[in-house]
Amino acid sequence: MAESQDENVDPRMFEQLRLDRPHGARVYDYFLGGKDNFAIDRQAAEHLLQAFPGFRTAALSNRMWMHRAARYAAEQGITQFLDVGTGIPTSPNLHEVVQEITPSAHVVYADNDPIVLAHSRALLVSKPEGKTAYLEADVTDPQKILGSDEVTGLIDFSQPVALSIVGVFHYLPDALKPYDLVRQLVEPLAPGSLLIFSHCTPDFAPELWERAMVVYKADGGDAQVRSKEEVTRFFEGTELVEPGVVSPFRWYPDQETDRLVEKGEFTDIMCSLWVGVGRKL
Numbered sequence: 001m002a003e004s005q006d007e008n009v010d011p012r013m014f015e016q017l018r019l020d021r022p023h024g025a026r027v028y029d030y031f032l033g034g035k036d037n038f039a040i041d042r043q044a045a046e047h048l049l050q051a052f053p054g055f056r057t058a059a060l061s062n063r064m065w066m067h068r069a070a071r072y073a074a075e076q077g078i079t080q081f082l083d084v085g086t087g088i089p090t091s092p093n094l095h096e097v098v099q100e101i102t103p104s105a106h107v108v109y110a111d112n113d114p115i116v117l118a119h120s121r122a123l124l125v126s127k128p129e130g131k132t133a134y135l136e137a138d139v140t141d142p143q144k145i146l147g148s149d150e151v152t153g154l155i156d157f158s159q160p161v162a163l164s165i166v167g168v169f170h171y172l173p174d175a176l177k178p179y180d181l182v183r184q185l186v187e188p189l190a191p192g193s194l195l196i197f198s199h200c201t202p203d204f205a206p207e208l209w210e211r212a213m214v215v216y217k218a219d220g221g222d223a224q225v226r227s228k229e230e231v232t233r234f235f236e237g238t239e240l241v242e243p244g245v246v247s248p249f250r251w252y253p254d255q256e257t258d259r260l261v262e263k264g265e266f267t268d269i270m271c272s273l274w275v276g277v278g279r280k281l
Contacts (some may be wrong), residue, residue, distance in 0.1 A: 026038065
């Protein structure tokens, strides 16, 4: 949504769009230079950038890594993808990445933001040989996701699945039992399935991140960043693919990633993410 459109939002949509507080997907969209965000999101994003200037770099490195991880999964022969916490579509989307390798791939997206639903048409333009679906659901209700018609209609749980949970769980404090939520999502997947997971961390700049979390919560958001040890716990029940849990630019970097590292734009502090891919045993 363009800035000038904020005042034109239908009052009946205010509650549905949750415009009384920032939404992670819309803040992320702002960091990536998108226009599908509102004043509340832009305010929170700018406050975060004042506290920690690396948020835009972190968002870019996270998305670039997601593309590489998705390609890796497709190259391993996985043809089914479940993307939880999809975010606002920014091309190339996950299905565009994997269907370039496997045109017949099935991809199901799930997110809880009505803005993502409004743009879901962009998530459904599949290759003719493949299929995509979009489900409005919250990551805090794994059983609703797993039992939905969209998932059961496109995902065969007797075969390996790539479960993508990218840049989502730092919005879930421990009170929401995040490790149990991931366990529930991974549990029904066949052996050989992959968990593609990333999470913000304070490890490289603890004082800056402490300040950023105070700022975000003051703006009405909720978040909890975690250490490498805490992020690694999300991969329990899987075997980490080399090089393990690392900064995003260290996970099978491509030419563009290496260029940004050489320019000094991608550093541990500026990215402040742990990423990894785990193979279910």
